Amino acid sequence: MCGRYAASRRPEDLAGIFEIEKWDVEETLAPDYNVAPTKEVYAVLDRPVKDADSPRPVRQLRKLKWGLVPSWAKTPEGGARMINARAETVHEKPSYRRAFTSRRCIVPADGYYEWVTGTAERDLEVEGKKKRPRKQPYFVTPADGSVFAMAGLYEFWRDRTLPDEHPLAWWVTCSVITTEAETTPLAAAPDEGPRALADIHPRMPLMLTPDLWDSWLDPAGTDPDALRDLLAPPPTGLMRAFPVSTAVSNVRNNGPELLKELEGPEEGTLF
Numbered sequence: 001m002c003g004r005y006a007a008s009r010r011p012e013d014l015a016g017i018f019e020i021e022k023w024d025v026e027e028t029l030a031p032d033y034n035v036a037p038t039k040e041v042y043a044v045l046d047r048p049v050k051d052a053d054s055p056r057p058v059r060q061l062r063k064l065k066w067g068l069v070p071s072w073a074k075t076p077e078g079g080a081r082m083i084n085a086r087a088e089t090v091h092e093k094p095s096y097r098r099a100f101t102s103r104r105c106i107v108p109a110d111g112y113y114e115w116v117t118g119t120a121e122r123d124l125e126v127e128g129k130k131k132r133p134r135k136q137p138y139f140v141t142p143a144d145g146s147v148f149a150m151a152g153l154y155e156f157w158r159d160r161t162l163p164d165e166h167p168l169a170w171w172v173t174c175s176v177i178t179t180e181a182e183t184t185p186l187a188a189a190p191d192e193g194p195r196a197l198a199d200i201h202p203r204m205p206l207m208l209t210p211d212l213w214d215s216w217l218d219p220a221g222t223d224p225d226a227l228r229d230l231l232a233p234p235p236t237g238l239m240r241a242f243p244v245s246t247a248v249s250n251v252r253n254n255g256p257e258l259l260k261e262l263e264g265p266e267e268g269t270l271f
Contacts, residue, residue: 001114005109005110006109006112006113008256009147017147020044020059033254044062044217067173067175082095084177101222103219108148112140115135115137136266139241141239148207149208150207185237188240197241209234209235244259246266
């Protein structure tokens with residue numbers, strides 16, 4: 001799954017990476033090293049600009065809320081639970097299938113966090129002892145330092161309790177697509193701990209390689225079968241994972257220190 005990630009790149013940098021044509025300076029977000037559900041995040045999408053002379057799609061960097069609210073939802077309350085869509089079923093689930101064929105985006109990140117339960121804690125659980133497992137967080141990121149381009153969907157939701165001119169009358173929300181985690185060895189696997197992403201968690205965000213960006217974002221692509229071909233997992237060996245401080249487990253903590261690589265798992269959280 002993807003329940004927390006880091007996004008520190010400036011919009012100017014993202015504009016160069018994704019060949020952005022339009023972004024609003026007023027929508028600039030501060031670097032966020034502990035992005036959690038319901039937060040505002042950057043998303044890259046191709047969409048015509050309202051009231052523009054040309055109807056052609058324009059590559060935009062937009063500010064969206066993480067947690068998709070379907071257009072038909074009566075309230076936005078379920079958005080916090082819809083942060084992830086499974087690649088295997090996204091084309092058929094009522095909450096995602098319309099967005100899958102017409103409103104796709106890329107959610108740029110530095111990488112994502114995932115937690116594993118330490119061996120000692122798992123042993124206590126097996127023995128039936130009542131102790132809450134202490135989980136070691138890992139940060140998963142491209143080994144070459146490139147952007148982690150997560151496949152996503154976005155949707156518009158109208159708050160009918162507000163007048164048209166109200167700034168919050170329209171919500172624009174998004175979800176990250178996940179796939180099965182890689183079972184092949186990580187790039188620069190640590191001496192101790194997980195050897196593959198599947199050792200950390202069975203799911204992972206679906207990373208799109210640059211050769212797929214245009215096809216994924218193209219709103220003219222509406223054939224579900226062709227789009228599902230784009231959901232194939234990326235080549236193996238592109239990712240590395242390393243332990244980070246358990247401070248990231250508290251959503252109130254935020255700063256570049258959360259990405260500091262530890263020499264090994266913290267005491268009491270041995271893998």
